[in-house]
Amino acid sequence: MRRKVSLLLTAALLCAAGVAAAPVPAGAQDPGSAGPTEWREVFSPDGTVTRVEIPEQAEDAPGPADLRAAAAAEVVPIQDTGPPGSRFDLVMVGDGYTTSEMGLLRQQAQAKWQEISATAPWDKHRQNTNVWLVNVVSAQSGVDNDPTRGIDRDTAMDMGFFCAGIERLLCLSESKAQAYAAEAPGADAIVALGNTAKYGGAGYPSLATVAGGNAQAGRIAIHELGHSVGGLADEYYTPGTTYPGGEPREPNVTASPSGSKWASYLGQSTPDGGVIGAYQGGSQYEYGIYRPSQDSLMRNINKPFNLVGLAVMDRAIGSEISGAAPGSG
Numbered sequence: 110m111r112r113k114v115s116l117l118l119t120a121a122l123l124c125a126a127g128v129a130a131a132p133v134p135a136g137a138q139d140p141g142s143a144g145p146t147e148w149r150e151v152f153s154p155d156g157t158v159t160r161v162e163i164p165e166q167a168e169d170a171p172g173p174a175d176l177r178a179a180a181a182a183e184v185v186p187i188q189d190t191g192p193p194g195s196r197f198d199l200v201m202v203g204d205g206y207t208t209s210e211m212g213l214l215r216q217q218a219q220a221k222w223q224e225i226s227a228t229a230p231w232d233k234h235r236q237n238t239n240v241w242l243v244n245v246v247s248a249q250s251g252v253d254n255d256p257t258r259g260i261d262r263d264t265a266m267d268m269g270f271f272c273a274g275i276e277r278l279l280c281l282s283e284s285k286a287q288a289y290a291a292e293a294p295g296a297d298a299i300v301a302l303g304n305t306a307k308y309g310g311a312g313y314p315s316l317a318t319v320a321g322g323n324a325q326a327g328r329i330a331i332h333e334l335g336h337s338v339g340g341l342a343d344e345y346y347t348p349g350t351t352y353p354g355g356e357p358r359e360p361n362v363t364a365s366p367s368g369s370k371w372a373s374y375l376g377q378s379t380p381d382g383g384v385i386g387a388y389q390g391g392s393q394y395e396y397g398i399y400r401p402s403q404d405s406l407m408r409n410i411n412k413p414f415n416l417v418g419l420a421v422m423d424r425a426i427g428s429e430i431s432g433a434a435p436g437s438g
């Protein structure tokens with residue numbers, strides 16, 4: 110299972126999910142910043158997404174006490190549909206939940222899974238997805254800087270708002286979250302819930318963070334799974350930027366204005382509205398790169414995937430599943 114997590118991490122890094130590996134749009138770098146930086150995606154309740162460059166986060170690697178706590182953490186199924194080797198395995202971990210809040214964590218994890226699994230194409234694979242919850246116990250309830258700056262809480266994965274000064278950016282120790290997630294029988298994707306009702310979340314190469322008690326925050330996880338599971342590129346952009354490279358590897362962006370990369374879908378109507386074509390702007394750049402539709406989930410998290418994203422996600426989830434249970438796609 111650890112191997113799967115690290116493979117996921119590598120794949121996500123390569124496809125430039127929430128952070129770092131993405132090319133830096135010209136002129137986007139803060140002239141005042143010095144030293145290594147990395148990216149985080151920032152989400153808004155209205156569905157829009159932006160990417161911010163932040164100083165490289167010095168995070169505490171899991172110490173012996175963290176690793177002992179992870180090894181002792183209880184893993185419970187939200188749903189167990191079959192052997193991990195033949196199912197998609199989604200792992201949820203929680204931060205800022207005390208021993209007496211394990212029921213609350215379970216309730217919020219179930220609500221997030223309900224939201225994810227109601228979204229195409231996850232709905233089609235619901236009966237063949239395992240969802241594991243790692244009961245991560247924190248010493249204190251809640252997350253840092255909630256509701257305002259300057260509030261510090263002792264939690265298992267150091268989760269907190271105002272990451273890099275951005276209120277709704279909810280960061281954590283990625284390596285600690287991975288250590289806990291690795292306790293699950295399988296880990297094809299990881300979602301970390303924070304014990305808060307305040308809107309927020311973040312995209313990382315290997316996982317998504319979401320506010321566990323906020324009904325809108327689940328969409329953040331669905332977008333991030335588009336990166337980590339489907340290898341999809343973002344379809345939003347920074348105005349005024351021009352794509353500098355050759356044909357991108359991601360299946361939902363192309364340097365060709367013909368859109369021939371998704372030729373079989375051209376002209377078809379798409380669930381996010383309009384028809385599939387080649388719309389300028391994507392993968393952070395406004396010019397010189399094209400996306401399949403005007404406004405898909407990879408651009409606005411309140412929208413569904415477009416036809417191209419749907420097909421990619423469907424194949425990616427399905428590739429983890431064999432011997433499917435009856436009644437499912």
Ligand SMILES: [Zn+2]
Pocket residue numbers: 126127150158312332333336342343
């Ligand atoms: Zn994104």
